[in-house]
Amino acid sequence: MGPNVRQSHRTGRRERRKEETRQRIITAALELMKDKPFDQITVEEIAERADVAKGTFFLYFHTKEQLLHAYMEEMIEDVYEFLEQLHPETAESQWEVLRQVMLYIASRDGLSLALTRSIMVACCQSAELRQRMMELVQEATQHALMGFIAGQQKGEFRRDVSPETLAHYAVRLYRLCLMEWMMEKEDAPLTELVERTLAFFKPAFVAQEVER
Amino acid sequence: MGPNVRQSHRTGRRERRKEETRQRIITAALELMKDKPFDQITVEEIAERADVAKGTFFLYFHTKEQLLHAYMEEMIEDVYEFLEQLHPETAESQWEVLRQVMLYIASRDGLSLALTRSIMVACCQSAELRQRMMELVQEATQHALMGFIAGQQKGEFRRDVSPETLAHYAVRLYRLCLMEWMMEKEDAPLTELVERTLAFFKPAFVAQEVER
Amino acid sequence: MGPNVRQSHRTGRRERRKEETRQRIITAALELMKDKPFDQITVEEIAERADVAKGTFFLYFHTKEQLLHAYMEEMIEDVYEFLEQLHPETAESQWEVLRQVMLYIASRDGLSLALTRSIMVACCQSAELRQRMMELVQEATQHALMGFIAGQQKGEFRRDVSPETLAHYAVRLYRLCLMEWMMEKEDAPLTELVERTLAFFKPAFVAQEVER
Amino acid sequence: MGPNVRQSHRTGRRERRKEETRQRIITAALELMKDKPFDQITVEEIAERADVAKGTFFLYFHTKEQLLHAYMEEMIEDVYEFLEQLHPETAESQWEVLRQVMLYIASRDGLSLALTRSIMVACCQSAELRQRMMELVQEATQHALMGFIAGQQKGEFRRDVSPETLAHYAVRLYRLCLMEWMMEKEDAPLTELVERTLAFFKPAFVAQEVER
DNA sequence: GATGAATGAGAGTTCATTCAT
DNA sequence: CATGAATGAACTCTCATTCAT
Numbered sequence: 001m002g003p004n005v006r007q008s009h010r011t012g013r014r015e016r017r018k019e020e021t022r023q024r025i026i027t028a029a030l031e032l033m034k035d036k037p038f039d040q041i042t043v044e045e046i047a048e049r050a051d052v053a054k055g056t057f058f059l060y061f062h063t064k065e066q067l068l069h070a071y072m073e074e075m076i077e078d079v080y081e082f083l084e085q086l087h088p089e090t091a092e093s094q095w096e097v098l099r100q101v102m103l104y105i106a107s108r109d110g111l112s113l114a115l116t117r118s119i120m121v122a123c124c125q126s127a128e129l130r131q132r133m134m135e136l137v138q139e140a141t142q143h144a145l146m147g148f149i150a151g152q153q154k155g156e157f158r159r160d161v162s163p164e165t166l167a168h169y170a171v172r173l174y175r176l177c178l179m180e181w182m183m184e185k186e187d188a189p190l191t192e193l194v195e196r197t198l199a200f201f202k203p204a205f206v207a208q209e210v211e212r
Numbered sequence: 213m214g215p216n217v218r219q220s221h222r223t224g225r226r227e228r229r230k231e232e233t234r235q236r237i238i239t240a241a242l243e244l245m246k247d248k249p250f251d252q253i254t255v256e257e258i259a260e261r262a263d264v265a266k267g268t269f270f271l272y273f274h275t276k277e278q279l280l281h282a283y284m285e286e287m288i289e290d291v292y293e294f295l296e297q298l299h300p301e302t303a304e305s306q307w308e309v310l311r312q313v314m315l316y317i318a319s320r321d322g323l324s325l326a327l328t329r330s331i332m333v334a335c336c337q338s339a340e341l342r343q344r345m346m347e348l349v350q351e352a353t354q355h356a357l358m359g360f361i362a363g364q365q366k367g368e369f370r371r372d373v374s375p376e377t378l379a380h381y382a383v384r385l386y387r388l389c390l391m392e393w394m395m396e397k398e399d400a401p402l403t404e405l406v407e408r409t410l411a412f413f414k415p416a417f418v419a420q421e422v423e424r
Numbered sequence: 425m426g427p428n429v430r431q432s433h434r435t436g437r438r439e440r441r442k443e444e445t446r447q448r449i450i451t452a453a454l455e456l457m458k459d460k461p462f463d464q465i466t467v468e469e470i471a472e473r474a475d476v477a478k479g480t481f482f483l484y485f486h487t488k489e490q491l492l493h494a495y496m497e498e499m500i501e502d503v504y505e506f507l508e509q510l511h512p513e514t515a516e517s518q519w520e521v522l523r524q525v526m527l528y529i530a531s532r533d534g535l536s537l538a539l540t541r542s543i544m545v546a547c548c549q550s551a552e553l554r555q556r557m558m559e560l561v562q563e564a565t566q567h568a569l570m571g572f573i574a575g576q577q578k579g580e581f582r583r584d585v586s587p588e589t590l591a592h593y594a595v596r597l598y599r600l601c602l603m604e605w606m607m608e609k610e611d612a613p614l615t616e617l618v619e620r621t622l623a624f625f626k627p628a629f630v631a632q633e634v635e636r
Numbered sequence: 637m638g639p640n641v642r643q644s645h646r647t648g649r650r651e652r653r654k655e656e657t658r659q660r661i662i663t664a665a666l667e668l669m670k671d672k673p674f675d676q677i678t679v680e681e682i683a684e685r686a687d688v689a690k691g692t693f694f695l696y697f698h699t700k701e702q703l704l705h706a707y708m709e710e711m712i713e714d715v716y717e718f719l720e721q722l723h724p725e726t727a728e729s730q731w732e733v734l735r736q737v738m739l740y741i742a743s744r745d746g747l748s749l750a751l752t753r754s755i756m757v758a759c760c761q762s763a764e765l766r767q768r769m770m771e772l773v774q775e776a777t778q779h780a781l782m783g784f785i786a787g788q789q790k791g792e793f794r795r796d797v798s799p800e801t802l803a804h805y806a807v808r809l810y811r812l813c814l815m816e817w818m819m820e821k822e823d824a825p826l827t828e829l830v831e832r833t834l835a836f837f838k839p840a841f842v843a844q845e846v847e848r
Numbered sequence: 849g850a851t852g853a854a855t856g857a858g859a860g861t862t863c864a865t866t867c868a869t
Numbered sequence: 870c871a872t873g874a875a876t877g878a879a880c881t882c883t884c885a886t887t888c889a890t
Binding site: 463547549589607626627 | 753769809844
């Protein structure tokens with residue numbers, strides 16, 4: 001057990017240092033991506049900013065592209081955590097839950113236009129990345145679904161379409177905001193666009209009979 | 213006059229050949245973009261496929277990027293032509309006009325997933341391209357606006373928001389379809405997604421009082 | 425004779441026009457060479473400035489380099505004309521004759537630094553051009569020779585070296601000025617450098633006994 | 637200390653290898669320049685001859701032009717070293733010192749006609765190179781100056797011009813030789829031309845009155 | 849584990865020259 | 870004669886990736 005302990009200690013320290021370096025590289029890349037798209041950044045730049053040698057980069061990421069994957073994993077994990085702490089089925093207004101999720105993601109994406117564009121570009125170019133992104137979207141849709149089922153029962157949402165449909169379009173609405181932000185309204189905060197967009201499209205989700 | 217005529221003939225034939233070559237290059241590029249994103253295509257490939265020398269490419273387009281601009285101009289012109297032949301103010305249902313515009317664009321974009329992605333990537337990377345794209349979107353919004361004004365007066369559309377807002381979101385709805393298509397439903401026809409999406413979001417545009 | 429006359433008339437006009445175009449091209453090139461070295465000028469630029477098509481350039485000069493040759497021929501012819509009107513053997517001071525020749529050439533070269541450099545570069549790169557340049561230098565040396573023979577007899581010049589040697593170095597002295605001008609004193613007039621240099625080196629030519 | 641030593645060893649070997657590669661590239665370029673002017677040599681050729689990859693060239697020299705600069709720096713340093721070991725103020729004959737300097741430079745330049753021409757061409761084309769060349773010339777002039785001051789005092793040199801002037805023209809005399817060699821007497825050893833030229837022009841420097 | 853020198857395929861671009869019109 | 874579209878070899882330079890140290 002003694003040697004084991006020692007080894008695990010050593011390993012622990014090593015692992016910590018390893019993780020630390022890994023993070024430094026990711027951070028360096030993210031910072032650079034605030035200025036220019038991912039494919040205009042060289043590995044050398046990233047390595048320099050992370051204060052490691054160029055070769056070290058490839059010790060942590062097999063290819064340059066893998067770095068983006070790694071970043072996306074982190075982002076996804078982060079969103080998952082946020083989703084898990086939500087309990088849409090217990091919330092009063094499902095619409096409110098949706099709003100919160102979207103605002104949370106928007107607050108993340110909204111930090112860096114260039115980074116968001118870089119990811120978009122990467123998704124356009126890599127099927128693997130698209131796959132991961134889709135999984136995230138579907139996970140989010142699943143989360144929303146429960147809420148919409150509950151909401152439909154309570155009469156909050158329209159009943160002429162399935163709750164799946166409601167959840168589907170609710171989640172995809174975020175894309176509309178993202179595109180407007182990336183292509184047209186670079187200066188506006190993304191969260192603001194989300195707020196306005198949700199407000200506008202709400203009538204497509206809520207039950208109209210309520211007011212009658 | 214005789215010599216002039218002769219010369220203009222000669223010029224005419226030359227000019228035709230020139231335009232032909234230009235189109236061959238554009239066509240070659242478009243075909244290649246069906247397979248892979250623009251920035252993974254080399255000028256050499258394009259030239260080879262267009263059956264011209266590499267240098268000839270640069271006779272027609274100062275830079276590789278200019279080719280995309282040129283293509284976008286053509287696309288925009290095409291859409292403009294379509295928009296101009298529309299007379300939204302005389303149409304019965306403005307919603308129907310919107311649907312037609314979006315389906316028209318979707319039928320174009322829908323031809324090639326990779327091409328559409330290439331353009332998206334290019335827009336993410338070039339401010340100039342974004343600018344042109346934005347102008348197109350705004351032009352489309354203007355066209356839609358007239359229809360929505362008329363539609364509001366006739367009671368077709370909700371009146372709690374300005375017609376500008378209606379037009380704005382209506383046009384941007386296309387983006388939502390585009391993203392779903394590009395990222396998730398690569399196999400579905402884009403036009404189909406447009407149909408479904410429009411149908412779903414219609415309640416956010418039409419007046420609710422109608423049914424009462 | 426009639427047809428002949430007509431033909432020679434026609435030919436005459438044609439030849440004139442041809443020579444005119446040729447000169448326009450040379451002039452255009454010279455003007456451009458005032459700004460940048462010959463090999464940084466494109467045939468297209470020259471053609472544009474001469475207001476002819478690119479292809480026309482090659483109708484008058486087989487290659488781009490030939491243009492320089494042609495220019496040099498003109499320059500040489502010009503200097504020859506100047507040399508021929510001189511009669512060094514009758515002049516009072518041979519040194520004065522030398523001075524005039526060098527100042528004449530300097531006044532020509534001195535007009536454009538870039539052009540002079542271009543010719544130097546061309547001479548470094550083309551054996552043919554060097555050959556022509558050498559012929560010019562030898563011709564000038566021959567001219568000077570007569571003067572120096574006379575000058576030696578009159579006791580104007582030193583007698584411990586052959587008149588050929590005197591002529592040789594006298595003519596080559598110009599090179600020293602050219603180099604100083606091209607490499608160090610770009611802003612000074614070339615003629616001024618020539619004056620000063622000749623004044624300094626005069627003692628190497630004149631007889632020392634004179635002063636006794 | 638142990639690891640430091642080891643590391644510095646490693647670094648030392650690496651650095652040696654790096655310098656070695658650098659020299660291989662320079663040497664390769666110089667060899668090629670013996671055959672043809674610098675701007676007719678491609679980086680690929682240089683790399684091939686140096687037995688490195690094309691990309692490696694740019695690891696050592698940012699641009700192709702930089703290679704020439706680097707070479708010139710080496711040449712200049714070499715001449716500086718030679719100048720520094722000279723002590724013109726203690727020499728018997730200043731003229732002899734001048735002769736030695738010029739012969740030393742001539743022995744270097746004289747090795748390769750094409751290389752010397754290449755450098756001349758490069759100097760004609762690059763202001764930066766001219767600047768460096770001028771600095772070298774001025775440094776040499778400064779060295780000569782001290783000798784001429786001493787020589788004037790001893791009565792070795794003429795006194796009707798400043799020692800600066802004597803130094804100036806003495807140094808520039810080398811150019812005359814260079815030009816004659818490059819343009820006319822390609823086959824003669826440069827040093828020989830220098831000897832002859834200095835001998836001829838000596839009277840323009842020494843005091844004439846002394847002997848009488 | 850970390851380094852950074854070396855790689856080399858490939859990029860976009862230029863331009864003297866040709867030749868069909 | 871004049872044109873200018875077409876050519877294509879050659880150019881300099883980039884950068885993700887490898888690997889000996």
